[in-house]
Amino acid sequence: MLILKGIMKQEQWIEEVMNSAAGARRAEPPANFTEAFMLRINGMPEKQATIIPLKWAVAAAIVMVTLNVAVLTAYSTNAMHGGNSPHVTTANTDDYNTEVVYKY
Amino acid sequence: MVQDAAFAEDISQEVFVTVFKSVAGFSGKSSLSTWIYRITVNKCIDHLRSRKRQNNVSFFSSFRQREGAETWPDTQADFEHPGVVAERKEMAGILFRALDTLPENQKAVFVLSQIEELPQREIAEILNVSVKAMESLLQRAKANLRVKLAPVYERRKQDKHTSNNE
Structure with missing residues (x-):
């Protein structure tokens, strides 16, 4: 009986401890x-969208087009003078299943 | 959950910043408070895991210093939750020390259920688990706490007995 009483007391104490922080959310x-939060928010480095100036964008486009033209010219000149011509293989279309079946 | 006022403040600020940055991506599948709770719990769990890793490293370096040191609860740092009423502060201190030894998910469930007093369904949503899984986690957390608290009760009883004899 005394042991049972002791166990009950222990259980009661444990329950009390487990419920001791109930409602602490209201802190x-x-x-x-x-104030600290606002300081942190204000201290954050602002992200600035990088806008490329128009003249730089035009210059980059001109360079790209020039390079493309140069490559194409060099390639065709090389082909005309007996260089390796572009060799295109046509795949056997029988190997491909061109029919698409949709499952809804 | 992190049991450190300074870390808790840091985490809450991080949560505000995350909410501020990603509120546009909030789909509205759950309520806003559940979404914010989820961010908070995830940040707390991340913090606890990183703290555990640091402790593991320092455990090896200070292995010799720990020899002979008393086991829990005396080795844990004291923490006072500001929301606990004065007459329950001592008991709450014991509870928080015991809570600190639980796995992160069990700790999160216990805090959300017993301290935040959230409904089970919301807790399950926050932790992204089923209600049954959440209930099982809570049961395991309570069972683990009982196991950890029983020796504390015995020790306190013995201490009381000794001081009465003196």
Whole structure:
């Protein structure tokens, strides 16, 4: 009987401990919390969208087009003078299943 | 959950920043508070895991210092939750020390259920688990706490007995 009483007392104490923090969510944040948060937000480096100036964009486009033209010219000249011509293989279309079956 | 006021403040600020940055991507599948709770719990769990890793490293370096040191609860740092009423502070201290030894998910479930007093369905949503899985986690957390608290009760009883004899 005494042992049972002891166990019950222990169980009761454990339950009390487990419920001791119930409702602790109602705690108020510290007074300087909002201030610290605002400081942190304001201290964050702002992300700036990088806008490329128009003249740089035009210059880059001209360079790209020139390079493309140069490559094509060099390639065709090489082909005309007996270089390796572009060799295109046509795949046997029988190997491909061109019919698409949709399952809804 | 992190049991450190400074870390808790840091985490809450991080949560605000995350909410501020990604609120546009909030799909609205769950309520806003559940979404914010999920961000908070994830950040807390990340923090606890990183702290555990650091502790593991320092455990090896200070292995010799720990020899002979008393086991839980005396080795844990004291923590006072500001929301706990004065007459329950001592008991809550014991509870928080015991909570600190639980796995992160069990700890999260216990805190959300017993301290935040959220409904089970919301807790399950926050942790992205089923209600049954959440209930099982809570049961395991309570069972583990009982196991950890029983020796504390015995020790306190013995201490009381000794001081009465003196």
